[in-house]
Amino acid sequence: MKHSTYIQQAPSSFKLNQTLVADTPYRDEQTLAQAELYTHLESQAEAVAPTQDPLTSRDRRIIGEIIQVEPESVRTIWLEGGITLWVRFVNGSCLPFDRDWFAKRVAEVKATLPETPLERNERLSDELEEACVKFNLWHPQIDWLSFSTKLYRNNQLVGYIGCNLEGWYSRPRTYGMNRFASSAEEAMTFLGVRPAVAA
Secondary structure (H helix, E strand, O other): OOOOOOOOOOOOOOOOOOOOHHHHHHHHHHHHHHHHHHHHHHHHHHHHOOOOOOOOHHHHHHHHHHHOOOHHHEEEEEEEOOOEEEEEEOOOOEEEEEHHHHHHHHHHHHHHOOOOHHHHHHHHHHHHHHHHHHHOOEOOOOEOOOOEEEEEEOOEEEEEEEEEOOEEEEEOOOOOOOEEEOOHHHHHHOOOOOOOOOO
16 A cells, blocks of 8 residues: 655755844834833823832931932842842942841931921820720820810810920810829829719
8 A cells, every 4th residue: 555645845944053134123112012001001000000119208307317328229138148238229220238238327317317297296296095995085186287186085175285385284274274294194194173983
């Protein structure tokens, strides 16, 4: 029995292991289009779910002062291996630092930086909340610009309390003289309230 096999040969224009020069611009255009697509996708993802910046402006000020750069040039920091702290800059470059040395310098610089208005309000709010718990008082919304509020006990107005450049103050009525104190607790005692006693 005869057996026949069909064999197709490559055309004469086919060259094995040879890159066509005409194919190169197409690949460059494809690479550019792919990069443009990735950039577009990243911007869309950022618009839908923006990345939270782990550093505050105060953090950047501290880092900038430690390594003597402009605070705006610092992008982020991270700890590698529990030993090396890396600082990445906006231009993409990075600098390594010893973690313990950097932590020591942060503590030194923090002690010299003035308190921001937000940090001041948070500190005063914490002190006010602690004193309110001690005296069994509550307050509505705080006026953050003047840091003042009303104090209530059993839905009865007890008085007004706040803090300014002279310190904590309180007064029993809307109009009248403020009595200044060194702490929120002391200002509350000027309103005639006593600490709550556990039953």
